[in-house]
Amino acid sequence: MSTNIEKDAHTGRETTGHEWDGIKELNTPLPKWWLYTFYACIAFALGYTVLYPAWPSLHSHTKGVLGWTQRDTVKSALDAREQTLAPVKAKLLATPIGDVEKDPELRSYVQAAGHIAFAENCAACHGAGGAGGKGFPNLADDDWLWGGTPEQILQTVTYGVRNANENSRVSDMPRFGADGLLTKEQINDVAEYVLSLSGTGTDKAAAGRGTAIFADNCAACHGEKGEGNPDVGAPRLNDAIWLYGGDKATVVQTITYARRGSMPAWSERLDPATVKLLAAYVHSLGGGK
Amino acid sequence: MDTNPQDGGVLERPAEDRKAAVRDGRPQSIKTSRDSQQGGLYAEHFKVYPKAISGPFRTIKWVVLALCLAVYYTVPWLRWDRGPGAPNQAVLIDLAAPRAYFLGIEIWPQEVYYITGLLVLGAVGLFLVTSLAGRVWCGYACPQTVWTDLFMAVERWIEGDRGARIRLDRQPLTQEKVLRKTAKHAAWLAIALATGGAWVLYFDDAPTAFKALVTGHATTREYFFVGLFTATTYILAGWAREQVCTYMCPWPRFQSAMLDVHSLVVTYEAWRGERRGPHKAGTSWEGRGDCIDCGQCIAVCPTGIDIRDGQQLECIGCGLCIDSCNDIMAKVGRPPNLIRFDTLANQEAKSTGSDHRYRLLRPRVVIYALVLVAVAGVMLTALETRSTMAISVLRDRAPLFVTLSDGSVRNGYTVKVINKRRGEGAYDLAILGQPGATLAVQDVGEAHGTDGVALPVHGDAVATFRVFISLPRTALVRDGGPKASIPLVFSLTEEGAAPAHTTFYEGVFMGPGAKP
Ligand code: SF4
Ligand code: SF4
Numbered sequence: 129m130s131t132n133i134e135k136d137a138h139t140g141r142e143t144t145g146h147e148w149d150g151i152k153e154l155n156t157p158l159p160k161w162w163l164y165t166f167y168a169c170i171a172f173a174l175g176y177t178v179l180y181p182a183w184p185s186l187h188s189h190t191k192g193v194l195g196w197t198q199r200d201t202v203k204s205a206l207d208a209r210e211q212t213l214a215p216v217k218a219k220l221l222a223t224p225i226g227d228v229e230k231d232p233e234l235r236s237y238v239q240a241a242g243h244i245a246f247a248e249n250c251a252a253c254h255g256a257g258g259a260g261g262k263g264f265p266n267l268a269d270d271d272w273l274w275g276g277t278p279e280q281i282l283q284t285v286t287y288g289v290r291n292a293n294e295n296s297r298v299s300d301m302p303r304f305g306a307d308g309l310l311t312k313e314q315i316n317d318v319a320e321y322v323l324s325l326s327g328t329g330t331d332k333a334a335a336g337r338g339t340a341i342f343a344d345n346c347a348a349c350h351g352e353k354g355e356g357n358p359d360v361g362a363p364r365l366n367d368a369i370w371l372y373g374g375d376k377a378t379v380v381q382t383i384t385y386a387r388r389g390s391m392p393a394w395s396e397r398l399d400p401a402t403v404k405l406l407a408a409y410v411h412s413l414g415g416g417k
Numbered sequence: 418m419d420t421n422p423q424d425g426g427v428l429e430r431p432a433e434d435r436k437a438a439v440r441d442g443r444p445q446s447i448k449t450s451r452d453s454q455q456g457g458l459y460a461e462h463f464k465v466y467p468k469a470i471s472g473p474f475r476t477i478k479w480v481v482l483a484l485c486l487a488v489y490y491t492v493p494w495l496r497w498d499r500g501p502g503a504p505n506q507a508v509l510i511d512l513a514a515p516r517a518y519f520l521g522i523e524i525w526p527q528e529v530y531y532i533t534g535l536l537v538l539g540a541v542g543l544f545l546v547t548s549l550a551g552r553v554w555c556g557y558a559c560p561q562t563v564w565t566d567l568f569m570a571v572e573r574w575i576e577g578d579r580g581a582r583i584r585l586d587r588q589p590l591t592q593e594k595v596l597r598k599t600a601k602h603a604a605w606l607a608i609a610l611a612t613g614g615a616w617v618l619y620f621d622d623a624p625t626a627f628k629a630l631v632t633g634h635a636t637t638r639e640y641f642f643v644g645l646f647t648a649t650t651y652i653l654a655g656w657a658r659e660q661v662c663t664y665m666c667p668w669p670r671f672q673s674a675m676l677d678v679h680s681l682v683v684t685y686e687a688w689r690g691e692r693r694g695p696h697k698a699g700t701s702w703e704g705r706g707d708c709i710d711c712g713q714c715i716a717v718c719p720t721g722i723d724i725r726d727g728q729q730l731e732c733i734g735c736g737l738c739i740d741s742c743n744d745i746m747a748k749v750g751r752p753p754n755l756i757r758f759d760t761l762a763n764q765e766a767k768s769t770g771s772d773h774r775y776r777l778l779r780p781r782v783v784i785y786a787l788v789l790v791a792v793a794g795v796m797l798t799a800l801e802t803r804s805t806m807a808i809s810v811l812r813d814r815a816p817l818f819v820t821l822s823d824g825s826v827r828n829g830y831t832v833k834v835i836n837k838r839r840g841e842g843a844y845d846l847a848i849l850g851q852p853g854a855t856l857a858v859q860d861v862g863e864a865h866g867t868d869g870v871a872l873p874v875h876g877d878a879v880a881t882f883r884v885f886i887s888l889p890r891t892a893l894v895r896d897g898g899p900k901a902s903i904p905l906v907f908s909l910t911e912e913g914a915a916p917a918h919t920t921f922y923e924g925v926f927m928g929p930g931a932k933p
Contacts, residue, residue: 141451141454141455142455155454155455156454157454157457157458157459157460158458158459158460158664159459159460159462159660159664160459160460160461160462161462161660162664163459229860230860235860239883255815255816256814256815256816257813257814257815257816257829258816259815259816259817259819260816266816266819266820268816268819268827268829269819269820269821269822269827270821270822271821271822364822367822367823367824368820368821368822368823368824369820369821369822412859412883414819414827414829414883414885415819
């Protein structure tokens with residue numbers, strides 16, 4: 129590429145002096161004001177780096193003379209949110225849990241804020257949307273260990289299950305096999321009986337033998353027909369929902385070793401407004417009574 | 418001869434003529450903006466001092482200018498009755514609502530494709546007009562042209578015509594100069610302020626917003642935008658002017674794709690203009706061209722170019738050089754329209770003495786026109802059939818489905834119902850073809866089978882509902898096996914609407930599939 133500026137005969141204008149394969153380019157110079165705009169941008173950028181945090185150093189960065197930080201911005205945004213939400217939080221605390229869903233303002237607050245609080249605190253065990261998992265109850269279905277009314281849910285969230293809190297919900301299923309209360313055969317029979325309650329049993333004879341064992345050992349908590357008892361957290365056994373699994377082997381294991389799932393008392397970790405918010409949100413997931 | 422409109426084509430004067438022109442030089446007093454672009458990396462600023470001119474093209478320009486400004490300033494004040502509770506401004510973009518109103522049309526944010534359609538119409542319309550008549554948009558209707566023209570008129574009124582302005586600028590700083598310059602910039606700023614002020618009236622109820630603006634009660638945001646548009650108007654129309662068209666606007670750069678030799682453009686009849694040169698009254702016109710090289714066409718040009726150099730990117734097609742040259746031609750007694758609106762093909766024909774012809778109907782013109790009609794048709798149809806209600810359904814992802822104690826399966830949905838009418842509406846939501854279905858709308862009601870639940874929705878609003886649908890396991894059995902997913906059709910019927918109006922949403926319902 130040569131740099132041979134010449135006057136183009138056709139247009140009477142100068143070329144840039146560049147030539148590519150015989151093609152020459154006319155010089156159309158940039159107007160100076162455009163160059164000055166560029167300088168103005170540089171000046172702006174320099175001013176900006178003085179005023180605002182800009183240059184990195186090895187372990188930190190220049191702070192800028194305005195002392196602006198993004199953390200402050202976030203904090204003031206959070207404070208502002210706290211302020212706008214204060215009245216609705218106060219209203220939530222003052223409203224009986226059973227009436228929260230009747231109030232449109234609280235209802236939309238529960239949907240929006242509850243979703244976030246649930247994701248932060250509960251979803252780790254109960255799954256996103258309360259889908260649950262093995263050992264962790266599904267909160268969207270119509271089956272509740274400790275009751276599905278708003279009041280019962282609030283109680284459970286506030287004090288938890290089988291924890292050190294003195295108001296914790298407690299109940300202990302005996303370890304029928306491990307502690308020698310029932311023999312292997314008896315456990316097999318009662319397991320068949322339990323499965324027959326929801327129509328999934330296969331061995332009618334064993335189920336028949338298990339009827340009496342169930343009445344003696346299980347019915348006190350789980351009910352005559354296996355209808356469950358939310359007062360003592362005894363699951364309903366005659367339905368299609370199984371917390372640990374409804375296959376024969378799992379049921380046998382449950383009877384042998386018992387199950388003692390636990391849940392924290394959230395009143396020890398969260399403020400009362402959030403606890404109430406979570407209870408109302410869980411109730412709204414679809415299974416609330 | 419080369420007929421590409423971008424490099425002069427047939428209008429290029431023969432090389433020997435050009436050389437002669439370069440040698441002779443133009444009249445010393447008349448420099449073109451192109452002269453400033455010679456050599457170096459950066460061009461010095463070249464100030465254009467357009468001379469006043471009158472004539473048919475100037476008159477058209479004044480009329481279009483008056484029309485454009487009148488539309489801009491009066492439209493926000495037009496009223497349009499939409500009934501109680503709705504804004505009564507004919508054209509309003511309410512960003513907070515958010516709604517856009519155009520006479521009887523109301524646009525929701527999800528209907529922003531109407532705006533897209535309008536932009537497409539605008540663009541294709543521009544293509545069509547340009548392929549027929551060159552840059553008439555640039556020369557007459559572009560806001561940059563309209564406001565620059567207005568600013569130039571004010572400038573002429575305060576500082577005088579071309580000569581006076583050049584003298585004023587060369588003058589040392591006298592009291593008169595300071596006075597005139599101050600008056601000019603004050604007038605410019607006043608116009609700019611009116612421009613910026615009118616802009617925000619399109620985004621708020623005009624009388625209220627105007628009162629708030631002048632009494633100092635408008636929002637910071639409104640003052641910011643007034644300030645922004647005041648500044649841009651003042652800078653672009655007062656200072657930048659032709660620089661915007663030459664260096665900033667993308668349109669001159671790709672308009673050559675719309676032009677061809679059959680488009681009407683502002684051209685110089687080089688075949689009869691050359692050889693140019695001063696002409697003494699009474700002497701013969703034999704053996705020379707009609708152009709007396711007076712430079713008046715350059716003097717009136719708002720972009721400061723010489724149209725005799727051929728088609729140029731800088732030329733906005735305003736036609737003022739035509740008016741000016743026709744004055745001269747009348748004075749020297751030569752036929753008018755040495756500079757004229759004509760097609761390059763015509764010019765070529767004339768220069769060779771063959772028959773000239775107009776070919777307005779070219780493939781590109783037909784295609785642009787067809788696209789224009791098609792887009793307009795689609796938009797009109799869309800507008801005609803615009804529904805006053807809509808449903809959107811979002812199925813819960815977590816949990817995917819819930820098994821209930823009786824073994825049935827439940828799915829959760831978030832249903833949004835849009836009521837575009839002004840009054841309260843009730844919409845019947847139902848599930849089609851599932852006799853075993855239970856439809857529960859949280860806090861609203863429950864229905865079984867194909868019965869519906871009435872959803873109340875306020876006027877001009879979107880309401881969101883949590884909907885739970887339960888189906889017996891047997892409903893999920895298809896082709897002999899349980900399916901993990903089956904289609905589910907929602908229907909939404911506006912209650913009391915005549916004629917009955919139902920819309921459907923095809924969703925899915927999920928279950929455990931073959932797993933126990
Ligand atoms: S105004 Fe007409 S006569 Fe005068 S220089 Fe321009 S083209 Fe030639
Ligand atoms: S050359 Fe003529 S038509 Fe083009 S911008 Fe100048 S005055 Fe207008």
